[in-house]
Amino acid sequence: MSKQIAIRDAYGEALLELGKKNEKIVALEADVGASTKSILFGEVFPDRYFNVGISEFNMVAMAAGFAQEGFIPFVNTFAVFMTTRASDPIQSLIAYDKLNVKMAGTYAGLSDSYDGASHQAITDIAFVRSIPNMTVISVSDAVETKKAVEAIAEYDGPVYLRLSRAPAPVIFDENYDFQIGKGVELRTGKDVAIIATGTILHNALKAAELLEEEGIEATVINIHTIKPIDEEIIINAARLTGAVLTVEEHSIYGGLGSAVAEVLSQNYPTPVDFVGATTFAESGDYDELLEKYGYGARTIADKAKQLINRK
Amino acid sequence: MTKERKKELQDLCLKFRHDLIDILHSIQTGHPGGSLSCTEIVTTLYFEKMNIDPKDPQKEGRDRFILSKGHACPMLYLNLAERGFFPKEDLKHLRQTDSHLQGHPCFHKTPGVELSTGPLGMGLSAGLGMALGEKLKKTDAKIYVLLGDGEIQEGGIWEAAMAASKFKADNLIAILDYNGVQLDGTLEEIMPLGDVASKFESFGWNVLHCDGHDVESVSAAIDKAKESTDKPSMIIARTVKGKGISFMEGKNTWHGKPISDEEYKMAKAELGGGN
Numbered sequence: 001m002s003k004q005i006a007i008r009d010a011y012g013e014a015l016l017e018l019g020k021k022n023e024k025i026v027a028l029e030a031d032v033g034a035s036t037k038s039i040l041f042g043e044v045f046p047d048r049y050f051n052v053g054i055s056e057f058n059m060v061a062m063a064a065g066f067a068q069e070g071f072i073p074f075v076n077t078f079a080v081f082m083t084t085r086a087s088d089p090i091q092s093l094i095a096y097d098k099l100n101v102k103m104a105g106t107y108a109g110l111s112d113s114y115d116g117a118s119h120q121a122i123t124d125i126a127f128v129r130s131i132p133n134m135t136v137i138s139v140s141d142a143v144e145t146k147k148a149v150e151a152i153a154e155y156d157g158p159v160y161l162r163l164s165r166a167p168a169p170v171i172f173d174e175n176y177d178f179q180i181g182k183g184v185e186l187r188t189g190k191d192v193a194i195i196a197t198g199t200i201l202h203n204a205l206k207a208a209e210l211l212e213e214e215g216i217e218a219t220v221i222n223i224h225t226i227k228p229i230d231e232e233i234i235i236n237a238a239r240l241t242g243a244v245l246t247v248e249e250h251s252i253y254g255g256l257g258s259a260v261a262e263v264l265s266q267n268y269p270t271p272v273d274f275v276g277a278t279t280f281a282e283s284g285d286y287d288e289l290l291e292k293y294g295y296g297a298r299t300i301a302d303k304a305k306q307l308i309n310r311k
Numbered sequence: 312m313t314k315e316r317k318k319e320l321q322d323l324c325l326k327f328r329h330d331l332i333d334i335l336h337s338i339q340t341g342h343p344g345g346s347l348s349c350t351e352i353v354t355t356l357y358f359e360k361m362n363i364d365p366k367d368p369q370k371e372g373r374d375r376f377i378l379s380k381g382h383a384c385p386m387l388y389l390n391l392a393e394r395g396f397f398p399k400e401d402l403k404h405l406r407q408t409d410s411h412l413q414g415h416p417c418f419h420k421t422p423g424v425e426l427s428t429g430p431l432g433m434g435l436s437a438g439l440g441m442a443l444g445e446k447l448k449k450t451d452a453k454i455y456v457l458l459g460d461g462e463i464q465e466g467g468i469w470e471a472a473m474a475a476s477k478f479k480a481d482n483l484i485a486i487l488d489y490n491g492v493q494l495d496g497t498l499e500e501i502m503p504l505g506d507v508a509s510k511f512e513s514f515g516w517n518v519l520h521c522d523g524h525d526v527e528s529v530s531a532a533i534d535k536a537k538e539s540t541d542k543p544s545m546i547i548a549r550t551v552k553g554k555g556i557s558f559m560e561g562k563n564t565w566h567g568k569p570i571s572d573e574e575y576k577m578a579k580a581e582l583g584g585g586n
Contacts (some may be wrong), residue, residue, distance in 0.1 A: 026447070050443065050478065058436045058470035065440020068375075068418075068426060069448070073440075092430045093437060097418045 004167040007199065008106055010142035011163050012037025014149035015074055015104075019045050022153065026066050028052060028059045030077040035165075036106045038076040060086035060094070060103065067099040072153060078112065079105030079121035079162060083128060094158045095131045102152050103128075104161045108138070109198060109249025110293065111165035113286035121162075122277040126254025128160040129227050135180065136227040138162035138248075138256075140201040141171045144224060147178035155180060164249075166286055168199040171222075183230035185237075189217025192304045193237035196247035197223045197256045203290070204247045206297035211304060218304060226256055231263045238270040243307045245273050247300055252276035271310040275300055312359075312527045320358060320526040324350045327389045328555050328582055330402070334385060336575040340406050341414070344565040346386040348490040348523070348550040349457060353378075355529040356455055357390040365395040368422055372450040375425045375441055379434020380459030380488060381415040382567065388412055388421070396423030432465025434458065435485060439475045442483040442543075453537060456485045461493030464502050469514070475543040476515030483543040484536045488523065490552035494566045511545040523548030556581055 019025045019041050026048045033039035033051060042049035052059045056077050063073035075082070082105040083090070094101045105124055112119040128134050137152065137159060139145045145163065152159040171186070183195075187208050196204035201222050208218040219237050223229065238244050244264065246257035257274035264270045281293050290296060327350055335341040353376075357363075361374040378387045385405060392399045397411070404410035411420040415429030426437050438456035445452045462468065475483055487507070495501050504510075508518045517539040521532035529548060536544035552566075553559025556578045570578065 026444075047447070052470070052474050053477075055467075055470035055474065057433075057467045058439075058474055061433045061436030061467065061471070062440035062443075062474070064426065064433075065437040065442070065454075066444050067440075068437070069441055069444025071444055071447070088430055089433055089436070093427060093433055097427050 002169045004169055005142035006167045007139065007142065007145050007164040008035070008037045010145040011104065011106070011149065012040040014146040016040045016044060018149060018153055019048065022072070024070065024072050025074065025153065026050065026071045027074045027076060028063055030054055030056050030059045030081070032077055036076040036104065038074070056081050056085040057089060061089040063101045064089060064093040064099050067101050072100055072102065074102045074104055076104050076106070078119060079108040079124045080119060083121065083124040087127060090128070091131050095133045098133045098157050100156050100158070102159045102161060104163060106163040107165040108162045109164060109200065110281050110289050111199070111286060113289050114283050116283040117280035120281055122249070122251045123254070124162065125226055125248070125250050125256065129254065129259065133158060134227060135159045135225070136162070137180065137225050138197040139224055140197070140199050140222055141168050143170060143172040143174065143176050144178060147176060148224065151178055151180050162198065164199045166199060169202050171202065178224070181225045181228050181230060183233035184222040184224070185219065185233060186222055187218060187220040189219050190240055191217045192243045192245060192308050193219040193221060193241040194245050194247060194300065194304060195221045195223055195234065195237065195256070195260055197226060198249055200247055200249050200295055203295055203297045203300055207300035207304065210297055210301040216305065216308070223256060226259055229259050229263060231267065234260055234263045235268045238264055238268045242311045243271050245275065245300070245304050245307050247275040247295070249295065250276055252278060271307060273303055273307045275303060312530055317527055320354060323358060323393070324354050324526070325582065327354060327386065329579070330389055331385050332556070332570065332575065332578045332582070334402055334405055336570040337403060338406055339569040341385055342382040342567040343570065344492070344552040344559060344562070345380060345383040345459060345488070345490070347554045347556065347559065348552045349383050349386055349488045350554065351524050351526050352457060352486055352488060352529055352548055353386050353390050355526045355533070357394055359526070359530055360533050361455070362452070365423065368396065372452050374453045374455065377426045377428065377434040377438045377454070377456045378416055379428055379456050380431065380462050381428035384416045387416060387424070391421070391423040394423070397421070431459065431462040432467040435468055435471035438483055438485070439471055439478070439480055442480040443478055445482055452482065454483050456483070458485055458487050460487060460489045460491065460498055460504060463487065463504065472511065472514040472516065479541045480543045481539045481541050484533065484546065485544065486546045486548055488550050489547055490550040492552040492561060492563045494563060496563050508547055515542060517542040517544040519544060519546045521546055521548050523550035524554055
């Protein structure tokens with residue numbers, strides 16, 4: 001297996017590097033800095049680091065104030081708390097006025113596995129995606145994380161950045177050309193398209209390998225920008241394969257799968273199926289939970305085969 | 312404050328009350344009660360205290376005002392128009408389709424509005440972010456946040472109160488429009504605040520008091536707040552909801568109610584003078 005790097009470590013280091021290059025970067029934290037790794041920034045730039053304690057609502061609303069002063073605030077906490085407890089300032093301050101705030105929600109999907117369903121974020125994409133003016137990015141490996149942090153700092157406007165807790169295999173190399181709004185085709189095959197986001201992309205790639213062993217050719221696409229979504233790459237994949245399976249560590253209602261289905265139903269109606277959450281999960285080993293809740297490579301491959309039969 | 316200056320500001324407040332009643336009667340929507348209770352506070356800020364330049368609304372180092380109790384925005388708009396941020400003719404289109412004057416303050420539509428507000432309880436946190444931003448930029452700017460008394464029932468206010476104290480935001484000046492009445496009734500009936508001065512003092516704030524309908528008292532309290540070191544300031548301004556129009560005073564039913572033709576005539580007669 002390829003080298004593994006935790007997304008949160010990659011994020012913390014990228015934020016620190018950004019802080020060295022741009023003195024307009026400030027970071028806000030709600031008492032989980034050792035977990036989000038925003039602490040790496042805070043140790044070097046204590047004057048630009050604001051740990052507000054356990055007050056996510058206050059933290060995100062404060063970030064709106066910093067943005068109005070011309071700073072670029074990166075707000076850090078668990079994805080589940082960011083998008084529930086701070087939902088009000090995200091929607092009515094930051095998105096409404098298109099403020100230049102970057103909301104980094106970590107421990108997304110089931111990645112905070114042992115803490116249980118209360119700490120696992122499976123509704124965050126649905127919320128932020130439904131808000132006008134929001135850009136929504138979900139990263140799959142350490143390289144993409146670093147490139148995404150750089151790109152969203154350059155972009156002027158509100159961004160939700162979805163990060164995993166878990167160590168993840170490194171898929172991309174340093175030459176990877178990350179562009180907000182551009183999907184990435186990692187494999188091309190004519191039988192079925194698997195469209196994934198986040199670290200679970202790795203299982204989508206493994207599923208494609210399993211399918212290949214059975215003589216089925218799968219396209220695999222990484223959608224790191226869920227909003228605005230790359231319609232062209234999705235429509236082209238549907239044209240080529242006639243069957244699209246989405247994979248995300250998130251509810252199948254309102255996330256990547258819904259976004260892909262919206263694109264296809266309006267542009268190129270195609271059979272679509274979804275790998276994602278329909279229930280709360282539980283505490284346990286991360287890989288065991290992924291298997292149990294339907295995110296294993298074998299499960300994805302089997303679902304792809306069933307979908308092909310619907311063509 | 313000289314007597315002449317005080318008279319000028321009082322006259323301006325009276326004019327704003329007249330204009331407010333004219334506009335809200337004309338459009339048959341909006342919030343008279345809370346607009347009338349903050350008239351002297353907002354007018355003192357915009358015409359006596361704040362370092363702002365309507366010709367250069369984004370000037371670096373300017374003072375900023377956040378109307379956290381966003382429903383009182385008619386009074387904010389009257390002040391902004393009078394200061395020249397936008398034409399006074401715009402005021403008659405308040406709350407109407409295609410107007411830049413929204414039912415609650417909107418930063419990206421209305422010149423001079425520093426932050427969108429409306430959902431209560433967020434202005435103090437955002438003001439703290441601005442205050443800390445000004446500190447990073449090493450300016451002398453002050454950030455003023457006007458809070459409703461009902462509004463501070465929101466939990467976020469107390470998160471911000473703790474944080475402002477921790478970060479020593481002495482350039483943050485909050486003013487509490489303490490009129491004692493909220494939408495559904497009096498604060499005592501709905502959710503009493505208890506000893507609000509002691510609460511903020513125990514959170515580490517510099518707490519001051521003033522008569523919120525006396526421009527000289529408001530002005531003096533702001534001057535004291537500006538001298539605070541290390542502590543954010545909370546000015547508790549005693550006010551009357553619906554101030555100036557007897558049948559509206561202290562009545563929760565006038566939080567947001569259309570003004571009938573008969574009520575309009577009575578209100579205008581009571582205000583007298585001015586226009």
